[in-house]
Amino acid sequence: MVEQERDPSVAGEDRRQSLVRAAFDCIAAGGFEGLRTRSVAERAGVNIATLHYYFPTKEALIAGVAEYLASRFIALHGMPVRSTGSAALDCLHQEFADARFYHAKHPDLSAVMLELQLRGRRDPAIRKVIDPLIGHWRAGIERWMKVGIVEGVFRRDLDVSAGSTLFVSALWGATSLALSAGKLEQIFEEVSRWLLASAAQLESKRNRRTKP
Amino acid sequence: MVEQERDPSVAGEDRRQSLVRAAFDCIAAGGFEGLRTRSVAERAGVNIATLHYYFPTKEALIAGVAEYLASRFIALHGMPVRSTGSAALDCLHQEFADARFYHAKHPDLSAVMLELQLRGRRDPAIRKVIDPLIGHWRAGIERWMKVGIVEGVFRRDLDVSAGSTLFVSALWGATSLALSAGKLEQIFEEVSRWLLASAAQLESKRNRRTKP
Amino acid sequence: MVEQERDPSVAGEDRRQSLVRAAFDCIAAGGFEGLRTRSVAERAGVNIATLHYYFPTKEALIAGVAEYLASRFIALHGMPVRSTGSAALDCLHQEFADARFYHAKHPDLSAVMLELQLRGRRDPAIRKVIDPLIGHWRAGIERWMKVGIVEGVFRRDLDVSAGSTLFVSALWGATSLALSAGKLEQIFEEVSRWLLASAAQLESKRNRRTKP
Amino acid sequence: MVEQERDPSVAGEDRRQSLVRAAFDCIAAGGFEGLRTRSVAERAGVNIATLHYYFPTKEALIAGVAEYLASRFIALHGMPVRSTGSAALDCLHQEFADARFYHAKHPDLSAVMLELQLRGRRDPAIRKVIDPLIGHWRAGIERWMKVGIVEGVFRRDLDVSAGSTLFVSALWGATSLALSAGKLEQIFEEVSRWLLASAAQLESKRNRRTKP
DNA sequence: AATGAATGAGAGTTCATTCAT
DNA sequence: AATGAATGAACTCTCATTCAT
Numbered sequence: 001m002v003e004q005e006r007d008p009s010v011a012g013e014d015r016r017q018s019l020v021r022a023a024f025d026c027i028a029a030g031g032f033e034g035l036r037t038r039s040v041a042e043r044a045g046v047n048i049a050t051l052h053y054y055f056p057t058k059e060a061l062i063a064g065v066a067e068y069l070a071s072r073f074i075a076l077h078g079m080p081v082r083s084t085g086s087a088a089l090d091c092l093h094q095e096f097a098d099a100r101f102y103h104a105k106h107p108d109l110s111a112v113m114l115e116l117q118l119r120g121r122r123d124p125a126i127r128k129v130i131d132p133l134i135g136h137w138r139a140g141i142e143r144w145m146k147v148g149i150v151e152g153v154f155r156r157d158l159d160v161s162a163g164s165t166l167f168v169s170a171l172w173g174a175t176s177l178a179l180s181a182g183k184l185e186q187i188f189e190e191v192s193r194w195l196l197a198s199a200a201q202l203e204s205k206r207n208r209r210t211k212p
Numbered sequence: 213m214v215e216q217e218r219d220p221s222v223a224g225e226d227r228r229q230s231l232v233r234a235a236f237d238c239i240a241a242g243g244f245e246g247l248r249t250r251s252v253a254e255r256a257g258v259n260i261a262t263l264h265y266y267f268p269t270k271e272a273l274i275a276g277v278a279e280y281l282a283s284r285f286i287a288l289h290g291m292p293v294r295s296t297g298s299a300a301l302d303c304l305h306q307e308f309a310d311a312r313f314y315h316a317k318h319p320d321l322s323a324v325m326l327e328l329q330l331r332g333r334r335d336p337a338i339r340k341v342i343d344p345l346i347g348h349w350r351a352g353i354e355r356w357m358k359v360g361i362v363e364g365v366f367r368r369d370l371d372v373s374a375g376s377t378l379f380v381s382a383l384w385g386a387t388s389l390a391l392s393a394g395k396l397e398q399i400f401e402e403v404s405r406w407l408l409a410s411a412a413q414l415e416s417k418r419n420r421r422t423k424p
Numbered sequence: 425m426v427e428q429e430r431d432p433s434v435a436g437e438d439r440r441q442s443l444v445r446a447a448f449d450c451i452a453a454g455g456f457e458g459l460r461t462r463s464v465a466e467r468a469g470v471n472i473a474t475l476h477y478y479f480p481t482k483e484a485l486i487a488g489v490a491e492y493l494a495s496r497f498i499a500l501h502g503m504p505v506r507s508t509g510s511a512a513l514d515c516l517h518q519e520f521a522d523a524r525f526y527h528a529k530h531p532d533l534s535a536v537m538l539e540l541q542l543r544g545r546r547d548p549a550i551r552k553v554i555d556p557l558i559g560h561w562r563a564g565i566e567r568w569m570k571v572g573i574v575e576g577v578f579r580r581d582l583d584v585s586a587g588s589t590l591f592v593s594a595l596w597g598a599t600s601l602a603l604s605a606g607k608l609e610q611i612f613e614e615v616s617r618w619l620l621a622s623a624a625q626l627e628s629k630r631n632r633r634t635k636p
Numbered sequence: 637m638v639e640q641e642r643d644p645s646v647a648g649e650d651r652r653q654s655l656v657r658a659a660f661d662c663i664a665a666g667g668f669e670g671l672r673t674r675s676v677a678e679r680a681g682v683n684i685a686t687l688h689y690y691f692p693t694k695e696a697l698i699a700g701v702a703e704y705l706a707s708r709f710i711a712l713h714g715m716p717v718r719s720t721g722s723a724a725l726d727c728l729h730q731e732f733a734d735a736r737f738y739h740a741k742h743p744d745l746s747a748v749m750l751e752l753q754l755r756g757r758r759d760p761a762i763r764k765v766i767d768p769l770i771g772h773w774r775a776g777i778e779r780w781m782k783v784g785i786v787e788g789v790f791r792r793d794l795d796v797s798a799g800s801t802l803f804v805s806a807l808w809g810a811t812s813l814a815l816s817a818g819k820l821e822q823i824f825e826e827v828s829r830w831l832l833a834s835a836a837q838l839e840s841k842r843n844r845r846t847k848p
Numbered sequence: 849a850a851t852g853a854a855t856g857a858g859a860g861t862t863c864a865t866t867c868a869t
Numbered sequence: 870a871a872t873g874a875a876t877g878a879a880c881t882c883t884c885a886t887t888c889a890t
Binding site for chain 3: 666667668669670747750751753754755757758770791793794795797798799801802804805806807808809810812813814815819822823825826827829830
């Protein structure tokens with residue numbers, strides 16, 4: 001995505017970064033199947049030999065992409081959702097908002113994420129980066145679910161371990177299936193119904209949100 | 213998975229099939245990234261030129277795999293789950309059972325499915341096969357959700373369109389993230405809590421299931 | 425040396441042979457240091473991919489050259505020397521004549537032999553072909569030395585094991601140092617003086633040879 | 637063989653020397669085929685660009701190695717052999733002792749010598765260094781052979797020109813074929829028989845040597 | 849229907865060399 | 870004097886595809 005013209009002032013770690021970014025963009029555009037070191041070098045505006053100066057092998061470059069993705073994944077967030085009165089529900093809603101945000105503004109991010117995760121099935125080096133990322137994500141969800149229960153907003157009998165796994169699975173599947181922003185919003189409604197202590201409570205929360 | 217030894221009596225459409233199956237196995241084993249026509253031909257026990265006699269290009273072969281997958285996906289099912297008294301809940305439970313079944317007995321099926329779906333992002337020919345497959349699946353879920361509502365087992369206010377999408381997303385994500393059979397069973401509990409008209413009703417259903 | 429134009433009638437084992445010969449010529453011309461598979465393929469009049477169809481790796485090609493050399497080394501001989509009355513002396517003289525012959529008519533043969541032998545220091549696969557070749561050669565010399573002793577032409581106290589080793593070393597060194605044909609003839613005189621039972625006997629033999 | 641750690645106090649001509657020595661070691665270890673300027677620079681503990689500051693091209697570096705070899709070849713000697721009473725025979729015996737010495741203690745020296753000599757076939761710059769070296773060596777042998785004749789120890793009819801060539805060829809061949817120390821000693825016995833005026837004389841010489 | 853042989857294009861990687869600093 | 874960064878050219882090897890048989 002980011003076009004990178006040759007720039008003599010860029011050097012060292014910056015050049016590494018620009019190569020990783022170029023590789024990232026190439027993967028986003030054509031998947032691993034179509035990833036060519038020459039294209040990456042070209043996109044970064046350097047010679048193919050320069051790529052190998054920074055990354056001895058293609059694998060090393062891909063590992064660099066995985067790390068880069070991890071950093072971007074953590075850094076980016078969609079617009080904050082309006083409060084429902086429950087910090088927990090807000091937070092989970094935020095996850096959906098982020099997914100919409102990625103889908104709309106950074107489709108490459110989720111594309112590369114999916115590519116890496118699928119490749120991770122056969123590449124332990126990638127698994128070592130991606131699995132913790134997803135694990136960390138799920139753990140965060142689980143923590144907020146506990147908060148929601150303490151808040152008295154979520155069901156008492158919610159199994160936070162299974163629940164967070166289900167939540168992550170659903171969001172992952174939605175990303176994988178490339179659901180539209182509208183669909184994402186719709187299914188969040190159902191997620192709310194699943195989590196909230198009562199339908200009545202949900203309604204009161206929603207009203208507060210939509211009529212502030 | 214299916215070992216295919218060269219058999220002189222096999223001819224015509226059968227040879228096509230054996231090539232598609234070989235390609236399927238290759239994709240299951242190494243993904244698209246590692247798919248080599250030579251490996252496919254070898255696995256099918258024929259010459260590489262023979263492969264090209266039946267499939268002019270690699271793309272055509274892959275399209276064949278997509279169609280083959282569609283047929284297998286519909287045909288296979290896991291062991292039937294025990295009845296909960298609700299045909300609808302049974303059916304959705306069956307979906308989870310099938311996912312477990314694929315995961316355990318036919319990991320190649322879900323692997324190839326995931327590969328194809330991801331590739332579909334860049335390949336309209338594949339999308340044309342995979343998207344209807346998933347759409348058909350979701351529609352089936354939606355129909356059963358309606359039945360569940362009519363049965364009086366599922367919540368009245370369940371949005372069957374969003375609900376079926378959420379259900380499919382969750383199951384797809386679970387497959388993609390390679391959740392264990394145990395985890396799958398756990399998250400189905402939460403899916404039940406989400407769908408059922410009341411927690412009490414769930415309990416009564418569960419009791420009937422576990423103590424028949 | 426042998427230019428090889430693309431010839432559709434050439435196929436199978438013949439093509440292998442033409443590739444080996446081309447590699448042989450390349451090594452003769454530029455040593456291992458300058459051996460390029462592309463040059464070999466070009467010289468054989470085929471595509472580089474064809475070379476790899478017959479020889480999966482460069483190493484395999486080199487092994488083929490070693491075997492080819494072994495066969496040529498055995499097959500070729502210089503003009504037969506005039507008899508001195510001693511079969512043994514004639515035979516050893518013949519060895520020198522062969523060396524002259526190689527030097528004059530097949531300089532590539534000795535060049536490749538030297539290259540292979542030097543490479544053998546680091547390449548067991550080559551040693552396995554070259555060492556037996558030299559060993560076989562030395563054993564032949566040793567046998568003839570024994571004959572010479574029995575004939576009464578060679579010294580009684582000649583140590584045939586050390587002697588044959590010395591003989592081979594000298595001839596190998598002479599080849600390596602690229603001695604001229606004239607020099608080779610001269611040093612054979614000294615070899616004769618070393619081997620023969622007496623100087624007188626040598627003279628009488630030589631007279632018989634030069635004045636038949 | 638000579639490990640050369642980066643030393644800031646080393647400069648100018650010394651740095652050149654350390655690079656040449658590093659190149660020498662690399663050739664000894666892997667031959668010309670495997671000679672990489674980067675490895676040489678690394679071994680010398682300097683940057684690859686520094687190597688090119690001192691040697692504009694790889695060829696120049698190799699030429700430097702050839703000269704370095706010439707200097708080392710002259711400088712080194714094996715343990716002095718016990719006297720046989722003949723200075724000439726002692727000297728030739730010393731040559732064999734030196735060959736054994738090189739073989740045992742400085743295998744790199746003979747390895748590089750062989751590599752250079754073989755490369756000299758295609759590289760006039762190397763020939764210009766190596767040929768005089770061997771010529772000088774042969775001339776020395778020839779001088780000692782003359783001394784041996786004057787001493788009355790060597791045969792009167794010994795052709796010192798051919799003889800010295802034969803001697804050098806044999807020793808060169810022995811080195812090339814990597815004869816063991818034992819074999820070298822054995823073949824020297826035969827060399828003695830070839831050179832000495834009579835077998836009786838040899839025996840008397842040997843007795844004097846072994847029972848001093 | 850089936851194949852062995854052949855290939856053009858291109859893959860990842862290497863290497864001697866250069867250049868700004 | 871010395872170097873990190875950069876590169877063009879070339880390397881071995883691969884692969885989908887073609888073609889004569």
